[in-house]
Amino acid sequence: MFFALTDEQQAFASTVTEFLADRFDLEAVRGVVEDPDGDGHPLTLWKGLADQGALAVLVPEEHDGLGLGLVDAQVVARALGAGVAPGPWLATVLAAEALRIAGSAEQQSRWLPALAAGETVGTVALRGEGGAWDGSGITVDVNDGRLNGSASPVDYPAVAGLIVVAATDASGTPGLYLVEAGASGLTVRDQHTYDGTARVGALEFADTPAEPLASGDTVAVQALLARGAVLNAADLVGVAREALTRTVAYDRDRNQFGVPVGSFQALKHALADLHVAVTMAEHAVLFAAHALDTDDPGTAIAVAVAGSKASDAAWNATGAMIQFFGGIGFTWEHEAHFFYKRARRRAPLFGSSAEHREALAALTF
Amino acid sequence: MDLTYTAEEEQFRQELRTWLAENIPTEWTRPGYWATLSDTESFEKRREWEARKTAAGFSGIQWPVEYGGRGGTPGMKAIYDEETVRAHAPQTVNVLGLTFLAPTIMAIGTEEQKAEIIGPMLRNEVIWCQGFSEPGAGSDLAAVATRGVLDGDEYVVNGQKIWTTNAMHGDKIFTIVRTEAGSEKHKGLSMLLIDMNQPGVEARPLKQMSGASEFGEVFFTDARVKATDCLGEIGQGWRTAMLLLSFERGASGVGQYTEFRRQYDDIVAQAKRFGRADDPVARQELARCLVELECLRYHAMHILTQVEQGKDLGSESSMTKLQWSEAFQDLWEAFEHVLGPEATLAAPRPDVDLSPFHAQDHWSRSVTIWGGSSQVQRNIVAERVLGLPR
Ligand SMILES: Cc1cc2nc3c(=O)[nH]c(=O)nc-3n(C[C@H](O)[C@H](O)[C@H](O)COP(=O)(O)OP(=O)(O)OC[C@H]3O[C@@H](n4cnc5c(N)ncnc54)[C@H](O)[C@@H]3O)c2cc1C
Numbered sequence: 001m002f003f004a005l006t007d008e009q010q011a012f013a014s015t016v017t018e019f020l021a022d023r024f025d026l027e028a029v030r031g032v033v034e035d036p037d038g039d040g041h042p043l044t045l046w047k048g049l050a051d052q053g054a055l056a057v058l059v060p061e062e063h064d065g066l067g068l069g070l071v072d073a074q075v076v077a078r079a080l081g082a083g084v085a086p087g088p089w090l091a092t093v094l095a096a097e098a099l100r101i102a103g104s105a106e107q108q109s110r111w112l113p114a115l116a117a118g119e120t121v122g123t124v125a126l127r128g129e130g131g132a133w134d135g136s137g138i139t140v141d142v143n144d145g146r147l148n149g150s151a152s153p154v155d156y157p158a159v160a161g162l163i164v165v166a167a168t169d170a171s172g173t174p175g176l177y178l179v180e181a182g183a184s185g186l187t188v189r190d191q192h193t194y195d196g197t198a199r200v201g202a203l204e205f206a207d208t209p210a211e212p213l214a215s216g217d218t219v220a221v222q223a224l225l226a227r228g229a230v231l232n233a234a235d236l237v238g239v240a241r242e243a244l245t246r247t248v249a250y251d252r253d254r255n256q257f258g259v260p261v262g263s264f265q266a267l268k269h270a271l272a273d274l275h276v277a278v279t280m281a282e283h284a285v286l287f288a289a290h291a292l293d294t295d296d297p298g299t300a301i302a303v304a305v306a307g308s309k310a311s312d313a314a315w316n317a318t319g320a321m322i323q324f325f326g327g328i329g330f331t332w333e334h335e336a337h338f339f340y341k342r343a344r345r346r347a348p349l350f351g352s353s354a355e356h357r358e359a360l361a362a363l364t365f
Numbered sequence: 366m367d368l369t370y371t372a373e374e375e376q377f378r379q380e381l382r383t384w385l386a387e388n389i390p391t392e393w394t395r396p397g398y399w400a401t402l403s404d405t406e407s408f409e410k411r412r413e414w415e416a417r418k419t420a421a422g423f424s425g426i427q428w429p430v431e432y433g434g435r436g437g438t439p440g441m442k443a444i445y446d447e448e449t450v451r452a453h454a455p456q457t458v459n460v461l462g463l464t465f466l467a468p469t470i471m472a473i474g475t476e477e478q479k480a481e482i483i484g485p486m487l488r489n490e491v492i493w494c495q496g497f498s499e500p501g502a503g504s505d506l507a508a509v510a511t512r513g514v515l516d517g518d519e520y521v522v523n524g525q526k527i528w529t530t531n532a533m534h535g536d537k538i539f540t541i542v543r544t545e546a547g548s549e550k551h552k553g554l555s556m557l558l559i560d561m562n563q564p565g566v567e568a569r570p571l572k573q574m575s576g577a578s579e580f581g582e583v584f585f586t587d588a589r590v591k592a593t594d595c596l597g598e599i600g601q602g603w604r605t606a607m608l609l610l611s612f613e614r615g616a617s618g619v620g621q622y623t624e625f626r627r628q629y630d631d632i633v634a635q636a637k638r639f640g641r642a643d644d645p646v647a648r649q650e651l652a653r654c655l656v657e658l659e660c661l662r663y664h665a666m667h668i669l670t671q672v673e674q675g676k677d678l679g680s681e682s683s684m685t686k687l688q689w690s691e692a693f694q695d696l697w698e699a700f701e702h703v704l705g706p707e708a709t710l711a712a713p714r715p716d717v718d719l720s721p722f723h724a725q726d727h728w729s730r731s732v733t734i735w736g737g738s739s740q741v742q743r744n745i746v747a748e749r750v751l752g753l754p755r
Contacts, residue, residue: 280664
């Protein structure tokens with residue numbers, strides 16, 4: 001039994017964490033947050049991540065990747081969440097996953113090396129306004145290799161060179177399609193998310209030419225959504241842990257009534273419960289990543305548990321962060337809102353906590 | 366990540382499974398079977414069965430062979446916990462002795478204690494009680510007032526213990542006694558091993574909210590115990606008690622998960638029967654419970670990994686206790702919420718018996734109290750894990 005990260009995986013986590021601390025700390029994050037019209041994609045950060053193999057982690061070795069699994073990828077996602085790091089990491093990794101899962105050999109060799117090296121930014125458009133994250137919420141149609149419809153919210157569409165779009169064909173079957181930046185009939189509109197650590201837009205397709213992924217069928221769409229759910233959950237767990245750690249550190253030192261506020265049992269018990277919840281969410285993400293890596297028969301349950309637990313943990317830990325910092329936590333100058341807003345933007349992506357629970361009911365009732 | 370057991374451990378699983386299949390009567394697997402028996406009948410049946418299990422080599426899985434154990438691995442213990450639940454094996458009758466006293470004796474007992482206590486305990490010839498709590502000393506264990514006064518080579522003990530599990534079946538009791546007159550708090554305490562079958566010891570049953578009487582009160586009136594029947598040194602009772610309580614950390618989340626997950630499935634089946642399974646609120650509430658139970662399962666694998674690597678779990682065990690006890694209690698709250706009025710009826714229909722559900726439901730109120738209440742566990746997590754000031 002080995003339910004833990006290996007030494008190499010821990011070292012990988014430290015590398016990314018230390019890189020962020022050195023080269024892209026909260027001051028740098030603030031720079032991105034306070035420049036809402038900027039592309040939210042600092043190149044120093046992107047290059048650094050590429051240098052560490054953070055973009056290549058899931059790409060097979062024959063396409064210049066590291067050929068590792070989701071357990072390794074979630075290490076990166078957690079570190080990025082903890083650092084509230086901006087940029088299209090998850091979007092690019094998922095675009096590459098779509099190619100790895102469903103692309104032809106030719107499509108893979110055309111795109112994967114560039115995605116792994118960070119030369120091309122990728123993104124995925126898997127759902128339309130108001131839709132569910134299970135393939136039923138797709139609002140793009142495909143006919144004769146042309147896409148029509150819309151997708152939203154999409155991460156970092158303005159900087160993406162390659163977009164993987166889920167679209168339904170005339171028979172109602174979903175599949176995956178490649179659209180290149182600047183394709184005819186493609187419009188990208190910035191949707192101005194309040195989470196300043198991301199850039200999010202809506203896509204409109206009007207007879208936009210698209211290339212089908214060789215085996216981009218329903219199964220591939222589901223596989224991509226599951227991977228998205230787990231890596232998004234990993235980011236949320238990173239956010240949650242860091243929010244909790246910062247809150248505990250502050251409440252240890254902050255004095256009121258002549259004692260540290262962290263000595264009050266009302267805070268202690270709330271923080272202890274959060275510690276348990278965040279730890280369980282960490283376990284859940286690790287297990288779900290491993291389940292996907294090994295094609296465990298319980299994967300669907302594991303993904304839903306991770307998605308649900310991680311969003312609840314992040315939601316609660318970041319709300320508590322503001323509350324237990326008091327007034328300072330409510331200010332713009334404080335970093336609590338970076339964590340809070342990131343948690344709330346990400347919690348509903350790839351299925352909200354309640355949607356994951358409904359999936360669990362459907363799986364076990 | 367590698368969530369498999371070794372070949373040797375899987376071999377053990379097969380042997381155990383086979384033995385359980387041959388040695389568990391079918392009627393025992395019926396829901397609520399044990400509740401149809403009186404406390405004494407149930408106890409004696411389990412005592413006899415467990416003695417057979419010991420003879421077959423399926424007790425003391427992780428204990429050294431020299432103590433009559435199997436000398437197995439932590440993985441085998443996890444498998445044991447999982448398989449016994451799966452096979453509907455009954456709960457052990459000597460839980461406090463086996464969980465707490467035996468490992469403490471192996472660690473700090475005298476050679477005589479090792480030789481005299483462990484074997485009979487493993488064979489259930491001697492049932493052990495834990496005499497820690499008193500009317501005035503619960504969470505604040507150091508407030509114990511039961512006192513022992515030296516008279517020759519014996520202590521004469523007076524006082525009262527309460528909430529003593531198996532009080533009516535107990536043969537012996539490991540007891541925290543104030544052996545130094547005028548001492549306070551953690552000082553001057555000793556862990557005395559007192560024979561309950563003597564005139565100075567009287568046990569009285571207490572009826573629990575569920576109606577069962579698994580625990581009771583134990584009164585000491587000039588009870589006598591040899592000064593050598595002390596575990597650890599005289600006056601070092603607090604240290605002994607802390608060591609003893611640390612053995613709860615082995616408690617198996619794998620077995621608990623298996624049990625609670627079956628209960629979840631049973632509750633879902635009732636929700637379907639009573640037309641509640643399509644209600645979105647009911648689905649949300651039950652699924653929320655499932656999330657916590659699955660997390661318990663992952664946590665159990667994490668803990669097993671730590672144990673196999675020889676790491677000291679320390680205060681992390683408080684987190685384990687919180688997770689399992691709160692998840693279990695929430696599951697039974699969901700049962701009530703989801704089934705509504707039907708949940709409160711033992712016989713909502715002629716062919717439906719919900720009394721086994723009620724037994725679990727009511728039991729679930731106790732698990733956040735004993736073994737360190739949830740509030741006490743949160744204090745420990747906050748202070749010793751998160752480092753918040755006292
Ligand atoms: C089913 C069952 C079996 C038991 N078996 C045994 C046994 O075999 N042997 C034995 O010795 N004991 C046994 N106990 C006793 C058990 O250990 C105690 O009930 C437990 O330690 C709590 O003590 P108390 O009941 O005195 O409650 P109290 O300590 O009086 O607690 C009352 C309330 O105050 C809260 N509280 C207490 N201290 C704090 C604090 N510092 N901060 C915040 N809140 C606090 C508690 O959480 C609880 O909610 C058993 C109990 C039960 C329910």
